[in-house]
Amino acid sequence: MNKTNNASYTSWITVPAGHDFPIQNLPYGIIKTAAKARVASRIGDNTIDMLALFELGYLSDIKGITRDIFDSPYLNDFIASEKEITRAIRQSMFDLFESSNSRLRENPIHRDKILIPIDKVEMLLPVKIGDYTDFYSSIEHATNVGMMFRDPENALFPNWKHLPVGYHGRSSSIVVSGTNIHRPKGQIKPNDAEKPVFSASRLLDFELEMAFITSKGNPLGEPIPIEKTEDYIFGMVLFNDLSARDIQKWEYVPLGPFLGKNFGSVISPWVVTMDALEPFRTNGPKQEPEVLPYLKSEGARNYDINLEVFLQPESKEPFKLCHSNFKYMYWNMNQQLAHQTVNGCNVNVGDMYASGTISGPTPDSYGSMLELSWQGTKTIIAPDGTERKFIADNDTVIIKGYAEKNDLRIGFGEAVTKILPAK
Numbered sequence: 001m002n003k004t005n006n007a008s009y010t011s012w013i014t015v016p017a018g019h020d021f022p023i024q025n026l027p028y029g030i031i032k033t034a035a036k037a038r039v040a041s042r043i044g045d046n047t048i049d050m051l052a053l054f055e056l057g058y059l060s061d062i063k064g065i066t067r068d069i070f071d072s073p074y075l076n077d078f079i080a081s082e083k084e085i086t087r088a089i090r091q092s093m094f095d096l097f098e099s100s101n102s103r104l105r106e107n108p109i110h111r112d113k114i115l116i117p118i119d120k121v122e123m124l125l126p127v128k129i130g131d132y133t134d135f136y137s138s139i140e141h142a143t144n145v146g147m148m149f150r151d152p153e154n155a156l157f158p159n160w161k162h163l164p165v166g167y168h169g170r171s172s173s174i175v176v177s178g179t180n181i182h183r184p185k186g187q188i189k190p191n192d193a194e195k196p197v198f199s200a201s202r203l204l205d206f207e208l209e210m211a212f213i214t215s216k217g218n219p220l221g222e223p224i225p226i227e228k229t230e231d232y233i234f235g236m237v238l239f240n241d242l243s244a245r246d247i248q249k250w251e252y253v254p255l256g257p258f259l260g261k262n263f264g265s266v267i268s269p270w271v272v273t274m275d276a277l278e279p280f281r282t283n284g285p286k287q288e289p290e291v292l293p294y295l296k297s298e299g300a301r302n303y304d305i306n307l308e309v310f311l312q313p314e315s316k317e318p319f320k321l322c323h324s325n326f327k328y329m330y331w332n333m334n335q336q337l338a339h340q341t342v343n344g345c346n347v348n349v350g351d352m353y354a355s356g357t358i359s360g361p362t363p364d365s366y367g368s369m370l371e372l373s374w375q376g377t378k379t380i381i382a383p384d385g386t387e388r389k390f391i392a393d394n395d396t397v398i399i400k401g402y403a404e405k406n407d408l409r410i411g412f413g414e415a416v417t418k419i420l421p422a423k
């Protein structure tokens, strides 16, 4: 930890109390105004145009960076800079925007070029996502699903505690918060039907997840040892892995998820760095039985991040569906990345790895409608009196996340999507 994690510092940019983006956060994203897309950060409700920051000479102390890493519609080239460089940029911005620094504060012409209110920009997908993996790393979620679909006595498959189960998903349909998704159509086989029918999904669900992004690749054939994995992990976003349970149920044997999963997944627009999350490290659950040596990680490798899901019926106020925490993850990100590459699989800058649904131990912490409604056997009653077992047309799903400790709050903003009727 360093000065940038110290909660006692404030910015000369106004940050309302309890805001997700104090000066200690400094996330990265892609903003677009009429001009064009470029790399940005954020403090309070102002975005920081980092291309302007560079062009006006505020990053001139940092060696080895060029204009083009900021003049881009994706973060890939920026995050591919060595971690020492992105750290130096973070430190430099922290100093510039810290309350006692008057250099930019007292220069209204530069200030107007660099600071753009959040409501004046469009947020774009932050990363050009190469490959995408979805893990299945919450023991509570895997146990709940196993109890519902298999055998309550043997809810976890025999492999589950020995390796972080995952599958290769599809990156083309990962979209940024605010993108609305139509209810998918496909083959489903209702329980009472003899043959499958083609239909709009009747069991549309969200999955409360987070995802990490790699900022460095490994050559094909060379695994990333677990003790090196942190060098490859740049930051995290909120992730809503929309799922059509009825399409999934009929199609998934024997090769796993396919069209029930790839019609849209929604991420938050700001990538929160592991540097900003440093104060929130915590120990994960005890792993029993002992894992194989290539998966052994020492020290605090989980993160204490509060997660919430809200449902907003059309023209109504949002209401909370559940709250969970990233720290419940049985397998940590280091283990996921070590496992992903242990066979020699190569990863790239901008690849994304979702956690899997993050459920907690109590029914109000379940991270999907499948679990909240226990496979449709329980009804969730919205404040407006309407009932849900799964997501209805024109419902908006909102995922929020924040870490909070000793007056320091590092938030992720939101991953929001509205479900439109099937086309």
Ligand code: MN
Pocket (backbone or CB within 6 Å): 134, 207, 209, 241, 354, 356, 357
């Ligand atoms: Mn998932």
